[in-house]
Amino acid sequence: MSNTVTVIGGGFAGCEAALQLAKRGVKVRLYEMKPRRFSPAHKSEALCELVCSNSFKAARIESAAGLLKAEMELLGSVCVRCAKLTAVPAGGALAVDRDLFSAAVTAAVEAEPNITVIREECTAIPREGVAIVAAGPLASEALSEDIARLCGAPLSFFDAAAPIVTAESIDFTRAFTQSRYEKGGDDYVNCPMNKEEYELFYKELVSAERVILHDFEKDGVYEGCMPIEVMAARGENTIRFGPMKPVGLRDPATGRRPWAVLQLRKENAAGTLYNLVGFQTNLKFGEQQRVFSLIPALKNAEFVRWGVMHRNTFLKSPGLLTPAFHMTERPDIFFAGQITGVEGYMESAASGILAGINAANRVLGRPEFILPPTSMMGALSRYIADETVKDFQPMGAAMGLLPAPEERIRDKKSRYAALAARALEDVRQYAAAAEG
Numbered sequence: 001m002s003n004t005v006t007v008i009g010g011g012f013a014g015c016e017a018a019l020q021l022a023k024r025g026v027k028v029r030l031y032e033m034k035p036r037r038f039s040p041a042h043k044s045e046a047l048c049e050l051v052c053s054n055s056f057k058a059a060r061i062e063s064a065a066g067l068l069k070a071e072m073e074l075l076g077s078v079c080v081r082c083a084k085l086t087a088v089p090a091g092g093a094l095a096v097d098r099d100l101f102s103a104a105v106t107a108a109v110e111a112e113p114n115i116t117v118i119r120e121e122c123t124a125i126p127r128e129g130v131a132i133v134a135a136g137p138l139a140s141e142a143l144s145e146d147i148a149r150l151c152g153a154p155l156s157f158f159d160a161a162a163p164i165v166t167a168e169s170i171d172f173t174r175a176f177t178q179s180r181y182e183k184g185g186d187d188y189v190n191c192p193m194n195k196e197e198y199e200l201f202y203k204e205l206v207s208a209e210r211v212i213l214h215d216f217e218k219d220g221v222y223e224g225c226m227p228i229e230v231m232a233a234r235g236e237n238t239i240r241f242g243p244m245k246p247v248g249l250r251d252p253a254t255g256r257r258p259w260a261v262l263q264l265r266k267e268n269a270a271g272t273l274y275n276l277v278g279f280q281t282n283l284k285f286g287e288q289q290r291v292f293s294l295i296p297a298l299k300n301a302e303f304v305r306w307g308v309m310h311r312n313t314f315l316k317s318p319g320l321l322t323p324a325f326h327m328t329e330r331p332d333i334f335f336a337g338q339i340t341g342v343e344g345y346m347e348s349a350a351s352g353i354l355a356g357i358n359a360a361n362r363v364l365g366r367p368e369f370i371l372p373p374t375s376m377m378g379a380l381s382r383y384i385a386d387e388t389v390k391d392f393q394p395m396g397a398a399m400g401l402l403p404a405p406e407e408r409i410r411d412k413k414s415r416y417a418a419l420a421a422r423a424l425e426d427v428r429q430y431a432a433a434a435e436g
């Protein structure tokens with residue numbers, strides 16, 4: 001087997017993957033199409049460009065985003081190192097000067113003798129040798145077509161994601177489990193509303209503030225998957241006859257059919273997360289919190305993912321990829337970054353670290369490196385490969401992805417601190433065992 005790995009895409013995932021390979025002595029050909037071609041969102045010639053916000057979210061390790069970064073640091077993340085070097089004041093968040101950050105990552109990649117950066121579009125995935133596809137949510141058209149050919153299935157080009165809440169934050173005194181007409185067991189959690197509650201919710205939903213889409217996101221976003229607020233604007237009863245229809249349901253608290261119902265469906269096998277069925281939305285995040293919390297069972301809901309509708313090329317990864325980020329059927333072909341169905345700068349970088357380590361292990365004949373589900377990186381890598389997830393949509397770091405601590409801790413802050421301590425200890429042990 002050739003000792004050179006092809007990495008396609010010099011963004012968050014590609015740079016991390018290339019450096020993990022290089023430091024294990026594996027030679028890398030890193031293809032980046034900029035500056036010859038730019039996606040509609042990329043503007044700079046540098047590698048690892050931030051296309052939007054300059055924040056890498058919370059810094060403290062008792063938060064999901066902070067824990068993710070701390071785990072990545074243990075595995076030698078170039079993105080976390082460069083982010084700390086180029087940080088700007090941002091309260092509790094880790095935010096960066098975007099130009100200095102990208103310049104620092106570019107310098108680190110270019111200084112690595114095992115990496116050759118090739119500034120060309122890669123239009124096809126090499127069918128021989130080990131390759132990592134890290135071409136991002138705006139992968140070039142030719143490459144996207146080749147990915148679809150290789151995977152035997154079309155890619156998803158838009159997120160149409162409904163929000164997700166943690167199971168423990170649902171008020172079960174105001175919700176009941178039941179499937180419509182009692183078919184399918186207790187698969188759904190129903191959040192009922194009476195007429196007054198619905199009318200207030202409806203009024204706020206249709207008047208809430210929406211996100212302004214980029215021009216390149218406007219075409220096709222709504223095909224076959226309409227945001228709940230757009231459907232609601234068609235008439236006061238439209239969603240009561242659509243995703244919020246109460247038919248076939250009886251609220252045990254009243255013995256009657258509710259006026260309207262939001263159904264929640266399990267998002268992961270562990271049952272710690274639920275999505276709001278049919279609630280794909282384009283509302284601003286703060287508005288989602290405000291409006292959806294008007295549903296009584298969600299009054300104190302903790303949202304771990306907001307609904308989004310934007311351009312985003314990603315694979316239906318469950319069944320197609322393993323938690324080691326290679327194709328189930330083709331262990332030489334790896335995917336990394338947003339294209340795998342992780343969501344966010346650092347989540348993409350984290351998947352690049354894992355894909356890079358595993359691609360190196362493949363070349364060097366070493367065993368796979370899969371972190372335990374108690375770690376944020378391990379939980380995300382399992383999420384993208386979890387075949388029990390029905391409507392697969394991208395996922396960012398969330399405490400709700402981690403299994404509960406061994407002992408019950410009621411206070412949320414203390415519970416998150418315990419989860420973070422356990423995760424970091426586990427990553428340390430796994431990393432040491434893999435190196436040793």
Ligand SMILES: Cc1cc2nc3c(=O)[nH]c(=O)nc-3n(C[C@H](O)[C@H](O)[C@H](O)COP(=O)(O)OP(=O)(O)OC[C@H]3O[C@@H](n4cnc5c(N)ncnc54)[C@H](O)[C@@H]3O)c2cc1C
Nearest residue numbers: 009011012013033052053122135136140337338344345348
């Ligand atoms: C409009 C928009 C706004 C976003 N805002 C945010 C945000 O605020 N916060 C956040 O956390 N995440 C945001 N994201 C998600 C963000 O893109 C990812 O978090 C992150 O950049 C993904 O990392 P990646 O390595 O997978 O892809 P990227 O960082 O996009 O890197 C992919 C690289 O591959 C190159 N490439 C593509 N095709 C080819 C090819 N055929 N040959 C060679 N090179 C190729 C591209 O030029 C690019 O440099 C946003 C995404 C979009 C599209």
